[in-house]
Amino acid sequence: MANPTPTLHRAELAVYVRGVSKTFGQGEASIHALKNVDFEARRGEMLMIVGPSGCGKTTLLSVIAGTLTFDTGEISVFDAQLQGMRQREITEFRKRNVGFIFQQFNLIPTINLVENVSVPLLINGWSRARAEARAQEMLARMGLAGREGDLPTMMSGGQQQRVAIARALVHDPKLVICDEPTSALDKETGAHIMELLREVARHPDRCVVVVTHDSRVYKYADRMAEMEDGAVERVYDSHAQYEQKAAQ
Numbered sequence: 001m002a003n004p005t006p007t008l009h010r011a012e013l014a015v016y017v018r019g020v021s022k023t024f025g026q027g028e029a030s031i032h033a034l035k036n037v038d039f040e041a042r043r044g045e046m047l048m049i050v051g052p053s054g055c056g057k058t059t060l061l062s063v064i065a066g067t068l069t070f071d072t073g074e075i076s077v078f079d080a081q082l083q084g085m086r087q088r089e090i091t092e093f094r095k096r097n098v099g100f101i102f103q104q105f106n107l108i109p110t111i112n113l114v115e116n117v118s119v120p121l122l123i124n125g126w127s128r129a130r131a132e133a134r135a136q137e138m139l140a141r142m143g144l145a146g147r148e149g150d151l152p153t154m155m156s157g158g159q160q161q162r163v164a165i166a167r168a169l170v171h172d173p174k175l176v177i178c179d180e181p182t183s184a185l186d187k188e189t190g191a192h193i194m195e196l197l198r199e200v201a202r203h204p205d206r207c208v209v210v211v212t213h214d215s216r217v218y219k220y221a222d223r224m225a226e227m228e229d230g231a232v233e234r235v236y237d238s239h240a241q242y243e244q245k246a247a248q
């Protein structure tokens with residue numbers, strides 16, 4: 001199904017993307033990373049984006065999250081329309097409403113785990129004591145109780161990824177954006193994280209969008225979107241539908 005037409009009222013969508021293009025660089029060296037992308041994610045769902053390396057998945061996540069500007073088109077995230085917003089408004093929108101889990105974990109190496117996880121709360125005006133208490137709770141949910149005072153560099157890749165997930169969820173964001181959230185995790189921890197993310201998604205005021213190459217986690221998706229060469233080419237109404245097609 002190319003360029004799917006909206007089947008839902010706009011109010012039922014968490015993310016609405018129409019005709020979005022993004023070019024990096026200029027002239028002959030420019031790369032057209034997003035080509036007139038149409039995409040939508042519903043409230044209360046976990047949507048997975050798949051597609052070959054370089055097809056534009058991280059770029060799409062970044063424009064939806066407001067960390068990267070786009071050239072043309074329209075993006076709404078819950079009730080916020082990103083096109084036409086000033087940079088300051090986008091920053092405000094992002095810090096309240098978006099949680100990220102990046103392909104690289106982007107932890108701050110010089111501060112300990114509880115301080116890392118507190119950052120989204122501190123920038124939203126929480127007191128340090130309240131923020132750290134909440135961060136500690138999140139770390140415990142990720143199986144990292146007792147490690148709060150350690151530095152990120154003392155942790156394994158999988159542990160760092162769990163810290164990054166704690167930081168992404170600590171301020172209860174409406175939109176959670178995950179770029180390969182299970183790449184560094186063993187099967188059991190990956191399953192635990194996906195169940196947690198699915199639980200987070202199951203709320204009409206939330207949505208989780210996950211980019212993944214990890215076929216072990218497809219089964220957690222409510223729907224799947226397939227990207228190719230800078231565009232969303234197909235949308236599948238279940239992970240089973242996608243896997244059936246992929247097996248052909």
Ligand SMILES: Nc1ncnc2c1ncn2[C@@H]1O[C@H](COP(=O)(O)OP(=O)(O)OP(=O)(O)O)[C@@H](O)[C@H]1O
Nearest residue numbers: 024025031033051052053054055056057058059060
């Ligand atoms: N900051 C940038 N400057 C220039 N080109 C970029 C930049 N970021 C991405 N690109 C290019 O845009 C295209 C899409 O990149 P993107 O990172 O979105 O791919 P991806 O689908 O996430 O790939 P992967 O699965 O390898 O992470 C690629 O050709 C990439 O080289």
Ligand SMILES: [Mg+2]
Nearest residue numbers: 057058103179
């Ligand atoms: Mg990527």
